Amino acid sequence: MNRKTKRALTTFAYHFFVILFGFLMIYPVLWMMASSFKPHADIFTDAYSLIPRRVVFANYANGWRGFGNNTFGTFFANSFKLVIPATIGVVITSAMAAFGFARVRFRLSKLWFTCMIITMLLPMQVLMIPQYILFNKLGWTDTYLPIIVPAFCGQAFFIFLNMQFIQGIPIELDESATIDGCGRVGIFLRIMIPLIWPAMITSMIFSFYWRWEDYLSPLLYIRTAKKYPVSIALKLFSDPASVSDYGAMFAMSVLSLVPVFVIFVAFQRYLVEGIATTGLKG
């Protein structure tokens, strides 16, 4: 056996192993997809099978009908009504704060910066109870305000991510802009935003994911079924009280992941870079 065949064998073994292991990794997701096309009676016969014996679309029609008078159309619309404003808010205010911390000198800036870093490590779940009491007192329950308003105050993780980007931009750009009579706001809008938009897109992706998949906040604050986002509606399928239509549950679960996959495929590069930058320089 010469060197060439040995090399080919190693390459083959590598790909074989990586593909096999990768298949196991996404097997549960594939299974969910396959099950969503299986007739109700077939889902748990030879459950592990990924190939439906008969392909049906009834699960999607049944699932879409939703609960009571609310179809999944309502739930999807609600999710977008909640996630889009919150994401816009968090992306803009986080970029602003990052610029402030990285490029403007002001009193107590060191203190506030330290506070910001601490909030990254602070277990936010600890705030669950007092925030609930606070929003309750403000009369914000059964609205999206407890989710949207705090988003307009930025998020430490995204501030940090944007700062990493801003620190890589030469300060000379700011200086020459200042000489040209550009104020701080002008520098931010005309120089920073065009340069840090990859960081802003990364923030956008993460914000979308976290808020789209968020179950806890809507569970705490939303009372009326008409206002439920998709995450809460999906959970209703598996509640013992409701009829267990697993096919419909899988169908709507798959639909709920469609936006997640679309964004993943479209922006994968930003996601990877975002994790790598914040991770390494953390």
Place this chain on the structure above:
Amino acid sequence: MPQKTLTRRRKRSLETNNIAGYLFIGPWLIGFIVFTIVPIAMSLYYSFTNYDLIGSPTWVGFQNYITIFTNDVRFYKAVNVTVTYVLIYVPLRLAFALFVAMLFRVPRRGVSVYRAVYYIPSVVGGSVAVAVMWKQLFGRNGVLNSFLLAIGAMAPAAARSWTTTPSTALGTLIVLAVWQFGSPMLIFLAGLKQIPAQLYEAAAIDGAGPIAQFFRITIPSLSSVIFFNFLMQTISGFLSFTQALLITNGGPMDRTLFYVLYIYLKGFSFNEMGYASALAWIMLLFMALLTGIIFKTSNYWVFYESKGANK
């Protein structure tokens, strides 16, 4: 070195501008005070009271804390579950992340596609969709059982739901957590790419095999990245609970009663806001202590290539 001159120059060129500074960090600062500082102060106060949300809080001093430590079996169960979970899932997740990152270190055809596929579980893993699916995967008639039956590894009578069996319930949640090793994997991958190739070449000339290279070069060069991943995963491990809330709701027999889930149940199922706040404060102090210890001891086991570069 160049970084140092840059900061010095920056200091000179940046004039103090309080108005602009507070304008830019304003939204964050308001949020920090209103949605973080105020709630933290509120919860400290509530932790010394009995409060059911309907009436007004009544001051009970340290009573909640005393009850928690001396007369609350579920508290100790929750601590036990959470610590067990963290001790098992963090090393496993990091080991998988590093192993897979090593596989993807060398650019080959297809690696970017593989990397994306391996990252998919981390993208969807936190969702309700996966949680409800997970329950069926390990259900009585689910995939695992049907597979075990098909290969004859299990008697039909032994089939039971893995998520509602006390001895295996936590295991299903650990598998779910380990499955999502994508983020630490990407961070390891970025770290691996920073290791100079010369180090490996020199080691190979000195006769070091792949295993020696891994332990003598890869692991030490990666120690700060390992540290970061370890810290982040440990923190998030202690705080995880939504998947437990969705899949097992703490059961069976409190075997998956994560600490934060216990806080949640005390607060929102039993309306004991004071008691739940005390539980939350114990968590906060514990996390502060733990983070402090991890940072303090990091000097002993994190290898920095140039000490000067780090502060």
